[in-house]
Amino acid sequence: MNAAVPPRARRGPPRCPGAVAAACVSALVLLPLGAVALRAGGPASGGAGAALAPADWAAIRFTLWQAALSATLSIALAVPVARALARRRFPGRAAVVTLMGAPFVLPVIVAVLGLLAVFGRGGLLNDALGALGLPRVSIYGWPGVVLAHVFFNLPLATRILLQGWQAIPAERFRLAASLNAPVGRLLEIPMLRAAAPGAWLLIFLLCLTSFAVALTLGGGPRATTVELAIYQALRFDFAPGRAALLAAVQVALCLAAVTASRAVAIPSAWGAGTGRVVERWDARGRAARIRDAAWIALAAGFLLLPLGMVAARGLPGLADMPGSVWAAAGRSVAVALASTALALAAALALALRGGRAAALAGALPLAVSALVLGTGLFLIVRPFVSPLDVALPVTVIVNALLSLPFAAGLLAPAVAQVEAGHGRLADSLGLTGWRRLRILLLPGLRAPLGFAAGLATALSMGDLGVIALFAGEAQETLPLAMYRLMGAYRMEAAAGAGLLLVALSLGLFWLFDRGGRHARA
Amino acid sequence: MLELDRLALAQGGFRLEADLALEAGGTVAVIGPSGGGKSTLLAGIAGFLAPQAGRVRWAGRDLTGLVPGARPVSVLFQDGNLFPHLTVAQNVGLALGPRLRLPAEDRDRVEGALARVGLSGRGGDRPAQLSGGQQGRAALARVLLSGRPVVLLDEAFAALGPALKDEMLDLVAGLVAGPERLVLMVSHDPGDATRIAARTVLVAEGRATGPFDTADLLADPPPALAAYLRAPDRS
Structure with a gap:
C-alpha cells in the first residue's frame, strides 16, 4: 500500500x-x-596516587562552600535592588538595567583588577581606612573570591528577579491596593519562592567552575577551587593523574548541579521586558523611597567604581x-x-x-x-x-x-x-x-x-x-x-x-x- | 481533475477520510463546522501532512509522495503569506524560483503580475508598508505568476473586513479561477461560497463529501451543516 x-x-x-x-x-x-x-x-595515575589528598578534599569543600555563599549573597542583595528597580521610575533607570547586563561581557580579570583598585591593599577602601587610623584589610583569600563572584552575579540575579517582578500582572497590584492587602506576602514572596531557587542554582553552577577569580584572588590551602587545583596539579606539580582525578570530581559536581537544575526551572537572564515599570500604590512613603534609592545607588556604585578605577589607572598605563x-x-x-x-x-x-x-x-x-x-x-x-x-x-x-x-x-x-x-x-x-x-x-x-x-x-x-x-x-x-x-x-x-x-x-x-x-x- | 482516492489523514488523534473527485475549472468552497478538518484536508492536498492511506492525484499524476514545493499546488494561509524581510517584488518573484535577483524578463513578469492585482509600482515596498488587502493582493500575484493549477485558500482573507474580503474573492474569481485551474477555498462564511463557488465540499464528522451544488446544499443542508449554520448568529 x-x-x-x-x-x-x-x-x-x-x-x-x-x-x-x-x-x-x-x-x-x-x-x-x-x-x-x-x-x-587507571592504575598508572602516578604522581599523588589514585586517592585524593587532604588538600584536594579541602579544595572540594571550598568550591562548594564559596559557590553556596556567593549564590546566597548575590540573591539576598539582589532582592532589594530588583524590587527597587521594579517599583521606581527615574531618569537613567534604563541605563542601570543595562549596566546590570554588563558583567556578562566583562572580562573576569579586568573586574578583578578593578575590585583590587577599590578593595585591595592599595585601594580606595584601605586608603580611607588608613586616613581614619583604622587597620587595613586584605581581600586575598576567600573574601576576595566571594566578593568577585558577587560582583559578577549580583547583576545577573537582579535581572532575573526583576523579570520575576515584572511578570506579576499589573492588575494584581491594583487589586492588592484596593483591598489594602500586603503586597509582599501576597505577591512578592510567592514570586521569589518561584524564581529564586533557579537563580540560586544558576549562580551556584557558575561559581562552581570559577577559575580566573580563584587564580587571581584565591589560592593557598584555604581558598583553592577544584578548577584551580587542576591547573596547579598540571602546571606546577606536573601530576597528570591527580589533575585527571580532580577533573573527574569537577565533572561529578557539575553533573550533580545540572541534574538538580532540571528539577528547577533555570530562568533566562535576557528575556524580553525589563523596561516596564508597574504602577504601584504601596511603598509610597519617604522612608521606602530613600531605601530604594540607596539600594540602587549602592548596586550601581559597586559595579561602576571598580570599572571607573580600571579606566582611571588604565589610561596612563597604556603608555607603560x-x-x-x-x-x-x-x-x-x-x-x-x-x-x-x-x-x-x-x-x-x-x-x-x-x-x-x-x-x-x-x-x-x-x-x-x-x-x-x-x-x-x-x-x-x-x-x-x-x-x-x-x-x-x-x-x-x-x-x-x-x-x-x-x-x-x-x-x-x-x-x-x-x-x-x-x-x-x-x-x-x-x-x-x-x-x-x-x-x-x-x-x-x-x-x-x-x-x-x-x-x-x-x-x-x-x-x-x-x-x-x-x-x-x-x-x-x-x-x-x-x-x-x-x-x-x-x-x-x-x-x-x-x-x-x-x-x-x-x-x-x-x-x-x-x-x-x-x-x- | 483533482482526485482524493480513499485518502485518510490523521493529525493528533483526529482522523479525516476523503474519497472524491473535483473537475478543474472554477472555485470549490470547503465548508463545515469548526474543528471538522477543513484545514487538515488542505494540508493533505498541499503535502504538509503525509496521508495514512490513499492517494492524491492531479490530472492523473500521483502527488502523494511529493514534497509541498514539488506539487502543482499554491497555498495561501490566513497570515504569513509574505516574507516580511523581502520586498514585494522579491516575494512575488519567488514564484519563478528560489532566487532574490531576477533576470530582466522575469522582473517584467513580476511587474505584470503586480499590475494585474492592482499593485503597479509597489514592487519595491516591504509587506509592512502595504495594507492588509494589498498584502493579500501581493500574495495572489505570486499565485498567478507561479502558474500552479491547484490553488488552496485556507481562510486566506478571514482577517479582512467584509467589503475588502468580497473584493478579494472577486479578484480570485476573476483572475485566478480559470478553466484550467481549480481553486479550493476554506471559509467560515457560507456567503463566501455563494459569492464565487458553484460547487461545495462538505467536511464534517471526520469525512469530506461532495462536491455538491452550493445553492442546493445551503438551501437544504444535512443535519451536521445545519447545526453549524444555525449556531453562531441565530441563537
Whole structure:
C-alpha cells in the first residue's frame, strides 16, 4: 500500500549539518572526558596516587562552600535592588538595567583588577581606612573570591528577579491596593519562592567552575577551587593523574548541579521586558523611597567604581604597556573571532536540526568546565605534540564549546519562531537547503545571531582558563598577558592592558549586536 | 481533475477520510463546522501532512509522495503569506524560483503580475508598508505568476473586513479561477461560497463529501451543516 513516505524528508530547514555538529561537539566533549576518566581510574595515575589528598578534599569543600555563599549573597542583595528597580521610575533607570547586563561581557580579570583598585591593599577602601587610623584589610583569600563572584552575579540575579517582578500582572497590584492587602506576602514572596531557587542554582553552577577569580584572588590551602587545583596539579606539580582525578570530581559536581537544575526551572537572564515599570500604590512613603534609592545607588556604585578605577589607572598605563601586549591583543581577537565562528556555526546547525538530540548536544558542554576540557585535551595531545604548539587552537575549540550552550539557547527558539511563522510558505515554494537558509532563516535570525556572536566573542576575549594551562610567553592572549603583568606587580601596565581588553571586548560585542539589530536584508 | 482516492489523514488523534473527485475549472468552497478538518484536508492536498492511506492525484499524476514545493499546488494561509524581510517584488518573484535577483524578463513578469492585482509600482515596498488587502493582493500575484493549477485558500482573507474580503474573492474569481485551474477555498462564511463557488465540499464528522451544488446544499443542508449554520448568529 501507500508507504506514506513522509514528505518531511526534503522539507524544512537543512538537517545534515546539525548531525555533523552534534557528532563533533559530542566527540570534543566526550573524548577529553574519556581521557580524563582513563587517567583518573587507571592504575598508572602516578604522581599523588589514585586517592585524593587532604588538600584536594579541602579544595572540594571550598568550591562548594564559596559557590553556596556567593549564590546566597548575590540573591539576598539582589532582592532589594530588583524590587527597587521594579517599583521606581527615574531618569537613567534604563541605563542601570543595562549596566546590570554588563558583567556578562566583562572580562573576569579586568573586574578583578578593578575590585583590587577599590578593595585591595592599595585601594580606595584601605586608603580611607588608613586616613581614619583604622587597620587595613586584605581581600586575598576567600573574601576576595566571594566578593568577585558577587560582583559578577549580583547583576545577573537582579535581572532575573526583576523579570520575576515584572511578570506579576499589573492588575494584581491594583487589586492588592484596593483591598489594602500586603503586597509582599501576597505577591512578592510567592514570586521569589518561584524564581529564586533557579537563580540560586544558576549562580551556584557558575561559581562552581570559577577559575580566573580563584587564580587571581584565591589560592593557598584555604581558598583553592577544584578548577584551580587542576591547573596547579598540571602546571606546577606536573601530576597528570591527580589533575585527571580532580577533573573527574569537577565533572561529578557539575553533573550533580545540572541534574538538580532540571528539577528547577533555570530562568533566562535576557528575556524580553525589563523596561516596564508597574504602577504601584504601596511603598509610597519617604522612608521606602530613600531605601530604594540607596539600594540602587549602592548596586550601581559597586559595579561602576571598580570599572571607573580600571579606566582611571588604565589610561596612563597604556603608555607603560610592553609591546608584547599588543601582540597578545591581536592573538586574543583572532582566537575570539575563530571560536565565535565555530560556536555560531555549530549552534545554528543544531538549531536548524532541532529535536532532543540536538538540544542535548548543545547543552553537553555545561557538564564540563574549561579546565576539565583542557586537562583532557592536554592528556590527548601531549604524547604527540608540545602543548605550547597547540595552545591557541585548543583555546579556540574550548572557548567555542563553552559558548555553545548560550548560543544554542538563543538560536533554537529563534529558528522555531521563524519556521512557525513562514516555514509552510517556504515549503510550498520549494525553498530547501542553502536557499531556505539564505532567503528565509538568516534574515529572520539576524538579531539573535548578532547577540549570540557578541556574547561568544566577549566570553572568548575575556577567557582566562585553558589558555593559562597551555600557553607560554609566545602564545599568551591579552587576559593572560594582563595576569602576568599583575603577577609582576606592574599594576599600571596591567590596568592599561585591562582597559584595552575591555575596549576590545565591549567594542566587538557592540559591533556584533548592533550589526544584528540594524542591518537590513 | 483533482482526485482524493480513499485518502485518510490523521493529525493528533483526529482522523479525516476523503474519497472524491473535483473537475478543474472554477472555485470549490470547503465548508463545515469548526474543528471538522477543513484545514487538515488542505494540508493533505498541499503535502504538509503525509496521508495514512490513499492517494492524491492531479490530472492523473500521483502527488502523494511529493514534497509541498514539488506539487502543482499554491497555498495561501490566513497570515504569513509574505516574507516580511523581502520586498514585494522579491516575494512575488519567488514564484519563478528560489532566487532574490531576477533576470530582466522575469522582473517584467513580476511587474505584470503586480499590475494585474492592482499593485503597479509597489514592487519595491516591504509587506509592512502595504495594507492588509494589498498584502493579500501581493500574495495572489505570486499565485498567478507561479502558474500552479491547484490553488488552496485556507481562510486566506478571514482577517479582512467584509467589503475588502468580497473584493478579494472577486479578484480570485476573476483572475485566478480559470478553466484550467481549480481553486479550493476554506471559509467560515457560507456567503463566501455563494459569492464565487458553484460547487461545495462538505467536511464534517471526520469525512469530506461532495462536491455538491452550493445553492442546493445551503438551501437544504444535512443535519451536521445545519447545526453549524444555525449556531453562531441565530441563537
